Amino acid sequence: MIESGALYISVLVATVALLVGAEKVTKSKFFKYVPTVVLIYIVAALLNTFGVFSGSEALGELNSGIRSLLLPAMIFLFLLNCNILQIIKLGPKMLLSYVVAVISIIGGFTVTYYIMQGFLDTQTWKAFAALAGSWTGGSANLVALQGILEVPENLFGYALIMDTVNYSFWVMLLFWLVPFQFAFNRFTKAKTESIDQMQYNLSLEEKETKPLTYVEIIVCLGFSMLVASLAIAVGNTLPEAGNAVNATTWTILIVTVLGLGLAVTPVARLTGTMDIGYLMLYTIIALIASNADFSNIAEVPAYIISGFMILFFHGAIMLLLAKLFRLDLFTLGIASLANIGGMASAPVLAGAFSRTLVPVGVMMALIGSFMGTVVGVTVAEILSRI
Secondary structure, three states, rough: EEEEEEHHHHHHHHHHHHHHHHHEEEEOOOHHOOOOHHHHHHHHHHHOOOOEEEOOOOHHHHHHHHHHHHHHHHHHHHHHHOOHHHHHHHHHHHHHHHHHHHHHHHHHHHHHHHHHHHHOOOOOOHHHHHHHHHHHHHHHHHHHHHHHHHHHHHHHHHHHHHHHHHHHHHHHHHHHHHHHHHHHHHHHOOHHHHHHHHHHHHHHHHHHHOOOHHHHHHHHHHHHHHHHHHHHHHHHHHHOOOOOOHHHHHHHHHHHHHHHOOOOOOOHHHHOOOHHHHHHHHHHHHHHOOOOOOHHHHHHHHHHHHHHHHHHHHHHHHHHHHHHHHHHHHHHHHHHHHHHHHHHHHHHHHHHHHHHHHHHHHHHHHHHHHHHHHHHHHHHHHOOOO
């Protein structure tokens, strides 16, 4: 069992290096169907599940500290090559997808509770409402609703298990689907001209980019981490507003504004932003997964099954939306994970599609942060009447 913070981080980074290196060296078709990001998530989660990591408070704080630095640094690097005008073009269908995602999650909790209430505690509606707040906002909304609704501790624990097991499955599924985006888009007959143009422009830029040197590596690392650290310091001094606007929200807003602002300056021509950004992306995924514990899937099966039923309902509605309105996989995935995953996951998934799309993930996750508590209270009102 690993208790050393240095060894914990080393094992995770080595796992990332091993899997990324294996994809590059072997060039196996296996990685087409099981993307590297999914393998990183599975391996890191299994290491934690089998007790390789001690799960101590010290390791938890180390994990949180590194993630809180890498996430804004990654977002900043990805935003340096962002074309904000093309992002704006994605607005209407992204908002439509987000609204439908919220409605489908509310519907999923309602239908699931109606079907499963005979197998659940009589006050489970409170736990489900708190979880609905988390799955349309984030952890801050979950905690806020626990206080508002006075969720019993044991039922709150079941909600946390669902938030771990079911959420882990959903994140893994969305990352796994990324390589199949073109097949999915053909299935839904999606119009992806704006996204395709953004990715085409990026590919041209990459072909023109000179080989990365140690100078670019240290500049990207140093500059991005300095910006992230300053944003964290400033964000911690700004006032909180309700459950949505906290230090993390301010930090992400600050790096977003700085990244978009510098994207129209010569700084945007800095070589290596994508390479270092993806290094951070893979490391963040490993850090997130190292908190997942698949052994919980054997506990309280009725609640785990309920979680999968909610996600199935949500996924079915989103798929129907995609078919009716010819929406692409990226739009659906970000709208879904901006709700269920929030700020910690939506920008990461966007980066897995393309670094130019990270700001979409940020903006959608911010909307979810504001809406989570409202949705949770709405779900509580509905479920309490069933």
